[in-house]
Amino acid sequence: MSVTIKDVAKAANVSVATVSRVLNKKSNVSEEAIQAVNSAVETLGYSPSFLGRDLRKSETRRILAIIASADQSFYSDVIRGMEVAAFAQNYDVLIATTHDDPAHEMHLLGMLFSRAVDGAVLLGPKLDAATINALGEKHNIAMCLERLDNCNVLTVTIDNVKAGRDAVNYLIRKGHKKIGLITTLQRSQSSIDREIGYKLALKDNGIPYNEEYVYFGGYETEQGMRGCEYFMHLPSPPTAIFSISDIIAIGAMNYALSKGYRIGKDLIFMGFDNIQYSHMFVPHLSTVEQPCYAQGKLVIEKLIENMKASNPDHSLYTLPHSLVLRESTGD
Amino acid sequence: MSVTIKDVAKAANVSVATVSRVLNKKSNVSEEAIQAVNSAVETLGYSPSFLGRDLRKSETRRILAIIASADQSFYSDVIRGMEVAAFAQNYDVLIATTHDDPAHEMHLLGMLFSRAVDGAVLLGPKLDAATINALGEKHNIAMCLERLDNCNVLTVTIDNVKAGRDAVNYLIRKGHKKIGLITTLQRSQSSIDREIGYKLALKDNGIPYNEEYVYFGGYETEQGMRGCEYFMHLPSPPTAIFSISDIIAIGAMNYALSKGYRIGKDLIFMGFDNIQYSHMFVPHLSTVEQPCYAQGKLVIEKLIENMKASNPDHSLYTLPHSLVLRESTGD
DNA sequence: TGTCACATTGAAAACGGTTTCACAATAATG
DNA sequence: CATTATTGTGAAACCGTTTTCAATGTGACA
Numbered sequence: 001m002s003v004t005i006k007d008v009a010k011a012a013n014v015s016v017a018t019v020s021r022v023l024n025k026k027s028n029v030s031e032e033a034i035q036a037v038n039s040a041v042e043t044l045g046y047s048p049s050f051l052g053r054d055l056r057k058s059e060t061r062r063i064l065a066i067i068a069s070a071d072q073s074f075y076s077d078v079i080r081g082m083e084v085a086a087f088a089q090n091y092d093v094l095i096a097t098t099h100d101d102p103a104h105e106m107h108l109l110g111m112l113f114s115r116a117v118d119g120a121v122l123l124g125p126k127l128d129a130a131t132i133n134a135l136g137e138k139h140n141i142a143m144c145l146e147r148l149d150n151c152n153v154l155t156v157t158i159d160n161v162k163a164g165r166d167a168v169n170y171l172i173r174k175g176h177k178k179i180g181l182i183t184t185l186q187r188s189q190s191s192i193d194r195e196i197g198y199k200l201a202l203k204d205n206g207i208p209y210n211e212e213y214v215y216f217g218g219y220e221t222e223q224g225m226r227g228c229e230y231f232m233h234l235p236s237p238p239t240a241i242f243s244i245s246d247i248i249a250i251g252a253m254n255y256a257l258s259k260g261y262r263i264g265k266d267l268i269f270m271g272f273d274n275i276q277y278s279h280m281f282v283p284h285l286s287t288v289e290q291p292c293y294a295q296g297k298l299v300i301e302k303l304i305e306n307m308k309a310s311n312p313d314h315s316l317y318t319l320p321h322s323l324v325l326r327e328s329t330g331d
Numbered sequence: 332m333s334v335t336i337k338d339v340a341k342a343a344n345v346s347v348a349t350v351s352r353v354l355n356k357k358s359n360v361s362e363e364a365i366q367a368v369n370s371a372v373e374t375l376g377y378s379p380s381f382l383g384r385d386l387r388k389s390e391t392r393r394i395l396a397i398i399a400s401a402d403q404s405f406y407s408d409v410i411r412g413m414e415v416a417a418f419a420q421n422y423d424v425l426i427a428t429t430h431d432d433p434a435h436e437m438h439l440l441g442m443l444f445s446r447a448v449d450g451a452v453l454l455g456p457k458l459d460a461a462t463i464n465a466l467g468e469k470h471n472i473a474m475c476l477e478r479l480d481n482c483n484v485l486t487v488t489i490d491n492v493k494a495g496r497d498a499v500n501y502l503i504r505k506g507h508k509k510i511g512l513i514t515t516l517q518r519s520q521s522s523i524d525r526e527i528g529y530k531l532a533l534k535d536n537g538i539p540y541n542e543e544y545v546y547f548g549g550y551e552t553e554q555g556m557r558g559c560e561y562f563m564h565l566p567s568p569p570t571a572i573f574s575i576s577d578i579i580a581i582g583a584m585n586y587a588l589s590k591g592y593r594i595g596k597d598l599i600f601m602g603f604d605n606i607q608y609s610h611m612f613v614p615h616l617s618t619v620e621q622p623c624y625a626q627g628k629l630v631i632e633k634l635i636e637n638m639k640a641s642n643p644d645h646s647l648y649t650l651p652h653s654l655v656l657r658e659s660t661g662d
Numbered sequence: 663t664g665t666c667a668c669a670t671t672g673a674a675a676a677c678g679g680t681t682t683c684a685c686a687a688t689a690a691t692g
Numbered sequence: 693c694a695t696t697a698t699t700g701t702g703a704a705a706c707c708g709t710t711t712t713c714a715a716t717g718t719g720a721c722a
Contacts, residue, residue, distance in 0.1 A: 015703075070406050
């Protein structure tokens with residue numbers, strides 16, 4: 001059917017071994033052989049099959065990035081970082097989506113167990129720590145952006161506790177004492193950590209924790225609007241609102257805007273993620289930025305190291321975040 | 332090193348052929364053999380290698396979706412459609428990004444030539460039609476969302492000419508005669524088609540084409556702001572603006588908003604794509620919606636058909652679009 | 663009892679490459 | 693000139709599966 005290395009060998013009048021040597025630029029092959037093989041490859045339109053090669057070498061030089069869904073725009077920079085690091089060592093990065101289904105996540109990890117890829121990076125896993133730990137024992141798995149408690153696999157993330165704390169401390173430093181938090185019910189570790197940071201910041205400043213100032217919603221803009229609506233109907237509404245994501249913060253701002261609040265003065269907002277769209281909104285949203293590109297790059301570098309190492313590194317790497325201050329906090 | 336089918340065969344006291352039969356649920360295998368194999372698989376923790384299997388079967392049951400970058404949020408629905416269609420026939424969908432680099436796009440197509448995947452779908456290719464035609468002769472390639480002139484590969488898209496025409500006709504029907512168009516300089520076929528549609532709509536209504544009313548920018552929000560700024564400084568500014576993408580339209584609206592124009596009354600806006608964020612903005616953006624999920628689903632169905640067929644279908648399939656009317660057009 | 667159909671099985675070939683190994687031819691060394 | 697490296701080469705083993713093919717054992721049937 002399709003043209004194989006044997007056909008090339010026949011056409012070039014050499015053995016398959018020589019063809020392989022030429023194609024892989026091995027030394028110890030004569031100039032004539034190189035010429036003959038190359039022209040045979042050209043005329044036959046030969047492209048070596050990875051199926052044969054991968055089997056023989058027991059490696060694919062492919063790494064799978066498993067994400068929840070393709071619509072999280074800040075994944076983009078992480079992926080970019082991963083690709084750069086991978087490409088530098090001759091690996092390709094493939095992406096697959098779980099749509100928040102743990103069963104499908106497991107199915108995708110099957111590509112790792114079946115050696116269709118050499119390693120996998122989980123960006124926001126839905127599987128539990130115990131399961132991932134068990135798999136991590138035998139396979140090259142890493143996590144990025146999201147850590148898991150008691151999880152013993154290589155992880156690259158930011159310190160979400162400190163990030164939440166820094167964000168809220170900033171709001172307080174701006175002179176605000178009544179701080180609302182909009183977080184989510186479907187709790188990822190990062191949102192839990194950000195909430196812990198919120199509480200620590202209050203404690204740092206001797207402000208008592210008030211349950212009424214915490215609103216649990218979902219990840220969508222609309223839930224942000226609801227959160228803000230809820231706050232504004234309290235007897236004593238917050239004057240500053242920290243949201244665990246920009247999407248939510250934008251919804252909250254939309255509500256405040258529609259009710260005539262002066263954003264940045266009466267009411268200030270802080271988001272999280274610095275999504276690409278966060279500067280599209282008027283007023284521009286202040287937010288916490290995490291180093292997406294750097295996290296992606298690092299996780300791949302460490303994962304590839306692990307793939308060669310006899311005793312893999314299962315550490316947790318924490319990269320620094322930063323505050324991006326814009327109009328929504330009056331900056 | 333790692334446990335293979337031979338180890339299982341030995342442990343279960345049967346031949347590798349029998350193990351294979353059990354694992355693939357073939358008929359004609361005794362109950363004892365099934366038990367023995369299954370328990371051996373269990374105790375050894377065996378997971379069959381796709382490397383061996385794929386080579387033997389000369390198929391991978393994997394399809395590669397090649398996108399420009401992961402930050403285009405509306406890709407998400409297309410991918411979802413692709414996955415559903417693929418999964419229904421036991422295929423997996425993998426995603427890879429080109430970052431608008433034709434050379435890297437070609438590198439990724441190399442996975443197809445080298446049989447690491449069975450087929451590939453290009454979503455917005457950077458390669459030219461001639462190149463893609465040549466590759467399409469020998470390999471299972473399809474295109475989605477974006478067509479290419481004179482390109483003879485299976486394509487699923489919408490009629491962007493008609494979509495642009497419908498959008499602009501709607502603006503005119505709203506009583507507007509001075510219609511601005513914000514499009515881009517880096518021209519994809521879809522933006523060219525939308526511009527053609529714009530011109531046709533003017534002609535439909537006997538409105539002369541005015542070069543001043545067309546602004547060429549980039550794909551970012553900021554370019555949209557610039558476009559609107561440019562229009563508003565014309566001696567006789569447009570009263571309606573059609574942008575070839577929502578991102579651009581949102582930028583344009585931001586500018587108008589900041590200058591105090593009454594959006595939906597003095598000045599109306601129409602975007603394109605109906606991105607997830609388009610309803611986050613106040614005022615909500617009217618836009619053209621394309622059936623992303625359906626396009627993704629169809630392209631995979633047709634591609635898989637082609638992979639089995641002796642004479643592949645290289646048609647162009649055009650799915651219907653629709654207008655989504657919101658506040659920005661005064662609806 | 664002999665023949666036939668059928669279920670179950672294992673040995674071996676096949677898939678398409680890479681790599682080891684042995685060997686010949688040549689070049690370098692004493 | 694005899695020995696030793698060095699270079700270039702091809703035959704064959706190998707990677708881990710699936711599948712073909714032939715062989716065995718069993719029960720049914722005439």
